[in-house]
Amino acid sequence: MFNNVEQFKDWWLKAGRPMKPPFKNCIHTTDIAYAMCLYRKDQFQVELYICKPNTESPIHSHPNVNSISMYLTGNLSFADENGNYKDLSAYQWPKQNGAHMLLGKTAEKNDGKSHALRTGSTGGSFLIFEHWLKDNPSSVTLHWEGDLVGEKHAQTIKEYHA
Amino acid sequence: MLRPLRNIMHKTVEQFRDWYFKNGSPLRPPFHNPVFYTDNAMSLCLFREGQYQVELYITEPHSTSPKHTHPGVDSCFVYLGGNIQFNLEGRDNPDVSQWQTEKEDGTHALLGKTVSSPDGIPHWLLIGKEGGAFLSFEHWKDKDPVSVTTNWEGEPVGEVHSKILEQNLNDNISERVS
Numbered sequence: 622m623f624n625n626v627e628q629f630k631d632w633w634l635k636a637g638r639p640m641k642p643p644f645k646n647c648i649h650t651t652d653i654a655y656a657m658c659l660y661r662k663d664q665f666q667v668e669l670y671i672c673k674p675n676t677e678s679p680i681h682s683h684p685n686v687n688s689i690s691m692y693l694t695g696n697l698s699f700a701d702e703n704g705n706y707k708d709l710s711a712y713q714w715p716k717q718n719g720a721h722m723l724l725g726k727t728a729e730k731n732d733g734k735s736h737a738l739r740t741g742s743t744g745g746s747f748l749i750f751e752h753w754l755k756d757n758p759s760s761v762t763l764h765w766e767g768d769l770v771g772e773k774h775a776q777t778i779k780e781y782h783a
Numbered sequence: 784m785l786r787p788l789r790n791i792m793h794k795t796v797e798q799f800r801d802w803y804f805k806n807g808s809p810l811r812p813p814f815h816n817p818v819f820y821t822d823n824a825m826s827l828c829l830f831r832e833g834q835y836q837v838e839l840y841i842t843e844p845h846s847t848s849p850k851h852t853h854p855g856v857d858s859c860f861v862y863l864g865g866n867i868q869f870n871l872e873g874r875d876n877p878d879v880s881q882w883q884t885e886k887e888d889g890t891h892a893l894l895g896k897t898v899s900s901p902d903g904i905p906h907w908l909l910i911g912k913e914g915g916a917f918l919s920f921e922h923w924k925d926k927d928p929v930s931v932t933t934n935w936e937g938e939p940v941g942e943v944h945s946k947i948l949e950q951n952l953n954d955n956i957s958e959r960v961s
Contacts, residue, residue: 637807641894642864644885648841648914655825655841657864657916661889671818671825671841693827694812715814719831724811744818746827748810 622663626687626752629665633750646781649762652771653678653740656762659748666758671746672697677739680704681767685754688731688761692723695745699728702735713741735767796857796922797899799835803920819932822941823848823910826932829918836928838919842867848908851937855925858900861918862893866911869898880911905937 623629633639640659647658653676658668672695680702690699696713700706712722728747729736751761762777769775793799803809813831820826823846826838842865850872860869866883870876884892900906902924908915919931926934932944933951 638810640808640863641888641890642916643889644864644891646913647864648844648916650841650843650914655820657839657841669827669839671820671827671839673820673825674818693810694814694817718811719813719815720811721814721817743816744820746812746818 623665623752626665626689626750629662629752630667630689630691630750633660633667646759649760649777649781651762651769651774651777652676654762654770656760658758658760661758664753664758665751666753667748667750668760669693669746669748672738672740672744674740674742674744676744678737678770679768680735680737681765682733682735683731683751683761683764684733684766685756686731686733686761686764687752687754688729689750690728690731691748691750692721692726692728693746693748694721694724696741696743697728697745697747698739700737700739704737706737706739793835793922796835796859796920797897799922800837800859800861800897800920803830803837816929819930819947821932821939821944821947822846824932824940826919826930828928828930831928834923834928836921836923838921838930839863840915840917840919842908842910842915844910844912844914846910846940848940849938850905850907851935852903852905853921853931853934854936855902855923856931856934857902857922857924858931859920860898860900861920862891862896862898863916863918864891864894865913865915867915867917868909868911869900870907870909871898871900872905874904883911 643661649656654672656670698706714722823843826840882892939945
């Protein structure tokens with residue numbers, strides 16, 4: 622068993638990144654991103670997000686979810702609760718093996734605090750490792766406090782709770 | 784440790800798929816052209832080396848992809864989740880709704896099942912209310928890999944897809960001219 626989200630992340634990466642999406646509710650879409658749960662075990666899960674180019678989410682939070690976001694590729698940046706984005710323009714380069722310089726780097730550690738996300742012209746993708754402290758895991762797309770991304774996001778939440 | 788793919792001889796895209804899974808499903812999306820989207824799907828290239836790549840597709844609920852081919856590309860699709868009906872022209876296309884069941888470990892009964900789609904065989908997708916997700920393993924035989932979203936012959940998925948295909952065509956023409 623895992624005591625915290627860091628342990629879960631380390632285990633998943635060492636265990637060969639198992640892809641075992643849950644049968645129920647593994648896919649969620651919004652106006653700016655598509656997500657799928659790659660693996661879920663008890664109160665822990667990892668979701669993969671693919672984000673459209675030139676988009677931004679409003680500041681929001683996922684209460685009672687501890688998370689670690691990990692860069693995969695693309696041009697994306699996270700902001701703190703005040704809307705301050707990190708300038709990552711110096712890291713927008715490929716490595717010798719063709720991957721993004723930021724691949725595997727931790728983008729954000731978050732214990733339910735507010736944050737935001739935006740993408741540049743290539744879009745982007747990241748993994749989010751999650752420890753759900755109270756509710757059963759579903760998706761941070763659904764477990765959202767703050768302004769929604771758009772109409773499709775609202776529809777996705779509505780359909781889930783219907 | 785991941786062995787370099789270029790030193791491994793793959794005769795088929797299925798061999799590449801087997802290599803990928805045996806090596807722990809490496810996540811190494813490329814810096815260039817990793818993400819594409821259409822009216823009903825988004826894709827991320829999870830791994831690319833040489834003429835081979837694997838793309839993850841996540842698709843909208845209640846959507847379809849019309850009949851199409853990906854010229855010069857052998858593909859095989861591996862089910863991950865949701866409700867997707869793959870259809871290949873001239874083949875038996877069993878109704879997968881009979882397998883919309885949960886296994887004991889909480890995953891989909893079709894997880895890991897493969898549909899091979901050789902170059903030139905038209906195929907089309909029907910996606911149910913849960914949406915769908917699958918891996919597209921690809922062997923690009925005569926050009927550098929990009930995405931099968933853009934290497935598309937047939938009716939586009941919708942307006943967004945049409946624009947992407949048009950842009951891609953213009954880019955290809957510009958490259959040839961320069």
